[in-house]
Amino acid sequence: MQTHDYAAASGKQDDVAMNSIAIESALIAELGADLVTRSADIDPRYFTAYNEAPGVRPLALVRPRSIDDVSRTLALCRRLRQPIVPQGGLTGLARGGVALGGEVVLSMERFAGIESLDAAAATVTVRAGTPLQIVQEAADAAGFTFGVDLGARGTCQIGGTIATNAGGTRAIRYGVMREQVLGLEAVLADGTVLSSMNRMLKNNAGYDLKQLFIGSEGTLGIVTRAVLRLRPKLGAPATAMCLVADYDTVLRLWDRMRAVEEVVSFEAMWPSFYRYVCSHTPGVAAPFAGADGFAVLIECATSTPGGDAAQALEACLGDCLEAGIIDDAALATSERQARDMWMLREGLAIDELPHLVNFDVSLPTGELGAFAERCEAALRARWPDIVCLFFGHIGDGNVHIGVSLAELDEALVDELDRTVYAVVQEMDGSISAEHGIGVLKRPYLACTRSDAEIGLMRVLKTALDPQRILNPGKVL
Ligand SMILES: Cc1cc2nc3c(=O)[nH]c(=O)nc-3n(C[C@H](O)[C@H](O)[C@H](O)COP(=O)(O)OP(=O)(O)OC[C@H]3O[C@@H](n4cnc5c(N)ncnc54)[C@H](O)[C@@H]3O)c2cc1C
Numbered sequence: 001m002q003t004h005d006y007a008a009a010s011g012k013q014d015d016v017a018m019n020s021i022a023i024e025s026a027l028i029a030e031l032g033a034d035l036v037t038r039s040a041d042i043d044p045r046y047f048t049a050y051n052e053a054p055g056v057r058p059l060a061l062v063r064p065r066s067i068d069d070v071s072r073t074l075a076l077c078r079r080l081r082q083p084i085v086p087q088g089g090l091t092g093l094a095r096g097g098v099a100l101g102g103e104v105v106l107s108m109e110r111f112a113g114i115e116s117l118d119a120a121a122a123t124v125t126v127r128a129g130t131p132l133q134i135v136q137e138a139a140d141a142a143g144f145t146f147g148v149d150l151g152a153r154g155t156c157q158i159g160g161t162i163a164t165n166a167g168g169t170r171a172i173r174y175g176v177m178r179e180q181v182l183g184l185e186a187v188l189a190d191g192t193v194l195s196s197m198n199r200m201l202k203n204n205a206g207y208d209l210k211q212l213f214i215g216s217e218g219t220l221g222i223v224t225r226a227v228l229r230l231r232p233k234l235g236a237p238a239t240a241m242c243l244v245a246d247y248d249t250v251l252r253l254w255d256r257m258r259a260v261e262e263v264v265s266f267e268a269m270w271p272s273f274y275r276y277v278c279s280h281t282p283g284v285a286a287p288f289a290g291a292d293g294f295a296v297l298i299e300c301a302t303s304t305p306g307g308d309a310a311q312a313l314e315a316c317l318g319d320c321l322e323a324g325i326i327d328d329a330a331l332a333t334s335e336r337q338a339r340d341m342w343m344l345r346e347g348l349a350i351d352e353l354p355h356l357v358n359f360d361v362s363l364p365t366g367e368l369g370a371f372a373e374r375c376e377a378a379l380r381a382r383w384p385d386i387v388c389l390f391f392g393h394i395g396d397g398n399v400h401i402g403v404s405l406a407e408l409d410e411a412l413v414d415e416l417d418r419t420v421y422a423v424v425q426e427m428d429g430s431i432s433a434e435h436g437i438g439v440l441k442r443p444y445l446a447c448t449r450s451d452a453e454i455g456l457m458r459v460l461k462t463a464l465d466p467q468r469i470l471n472p473g474k475v476l
Contacts, residue, residue: 070187173264286340288330317329386405431445
């Protein structure tokens with residue numbers, strides 16, 4: 001758990017208290033007391049990042065009910081040069097949705113709901129505060145599937161998943177959040193409502209402006225609504241866990257599986273990760289728990305009428321067993337067994353490790369095995385007793401690393417980050433596969449982006465938010 005009180009650290013607490021009263025009054029005068037919560041009354045959940053202790057109390061909390069409310073809030077903040085933090089479900093893992101000291105927080109939780117669903121076009125129009133799960137359920141009820149799924153589905157909001165360009169467990173089949181967004185509406189830093197609610201798959205009329213807001217973590221505008229693509233409804237999934245000798249063989253398995261049309265997820269757990277979660281996830285029956293090797297979780301589902309995902313998965317696994325690619329395989333025969341397999345892969349058990357530091361990096365799939373070896377060697381050279389566990393969405397080149405040291409302080413966190421990111425940089429990967437940059441990875445952006453890229457990001461930021469009121473201290 002980490003807490004940061006930037007306001008206290010910079011000795012600005014008195015200023016903050018004064019500003020707080022002034023900004024509360026200005027916001028209440030503009031928007032009314034129903035939409036604005038005074039600083040002292042803000043529930044700590046609005047300033048607590050995921051899995052952390054409460055952080056810095058915002059100057060005020062605004063919870064808009066309409067686009068006009070968002071627009072007026074931003075126009076006022078712009079006039080007052082008042083920094084503002086957009087906030088979704090606060091499940092982001094880069095600390096991007098919380099105040100750092102001296103900001104107003106704008107929570108989208110009240111601007112929620114499905115506006116319409118167009119079955120012919122296979123699109124759904126939603127408000128930014130809608131939880132992902134609600135969109136998934138609406139898609140399902142109308143005979144469709146929504147293309148993105150992730151563990152925080154019940155809490156994270158569509159606006160947050162767009163702002164972080166979330167990936168999740170179906171990316172090999174449907175792509176990441178960016179691929180689901182056809183149209184988008186955002187409110188700019190000066191309060192302008194930019195409605196770009198395109199509903200067509202094809203639209204090449206000039207610049208595709210929505211892309212500016214997807215993955216920019218609330219630094220260029222506040223996402224208010226979106227038109228999302230829907231996919232043909234997937235039947236019940238078939239899930240299996242396989243035991244594989246080494247990473248090269250994981251790649252051979254992936255090569256076979258990717259040809260199977262029904263594959264939705266291909267997730268690998270390195271041997272030490274799998275051993276750890278098997279022995280620290282009570283109540284879960286883990287296949288081949290004592291064995292040494294990579295555990296690979298594969299999920300297949302079909303949208304073909306009369307198709308049988310289980311049969312396709314079983315047939316491919318049978319071939320792979322015969323070819324000696326997999327040493328063992330367990331096909332889930334109940335929903336409970338499938339859930340247990342996913343529970344192992346989600347790896348919540350590692351959250352109990354002391355002083356856990358998480359990484360989320362990406363490299364081409366074929367290079368992840370070498371990356372893990374080099375990364376672990378670099379960490380062990382400095383900290384021989386370090387716990388270092390690798391797992392992730394291997395099909396899309398994304399590995400997560402859980403690192404734990406017996407003692408940890410801010411300087412050591414920085415050294416850990418630099419050690420891991422140096423290997424990522426040497427291998428030309430990305431320091432953020434799907435969680436974004438936020439605050440946590442901001443000092444390391446240059447490990448993964450060139451000077452020219454960062455320069456253009458700054459030009460865009462200055463053009464759209466010259467006074468830097470939108471989510472300052474995040475990303476750039
Ligand atoms: C258990 C768990 C599993 C997860 N699994 C995955 C996974 O598989 N793949 C993956 O990619 N991520 C995963 N995540 C992290 C993921 O980034 C978030 O769950 C989600 O994308 C963030 O949505 P949120 O609404 O909680 O946003 P928040 O955490 O509130 O905010 C995230 C960022 O978006 C900005 N933001 C939020 N709403 C808006 C808006 N309307 N307009 C502009 N900016 C906005 C915030 O300022 C912040 O910078 C997981 C998280 C958890 C806790």
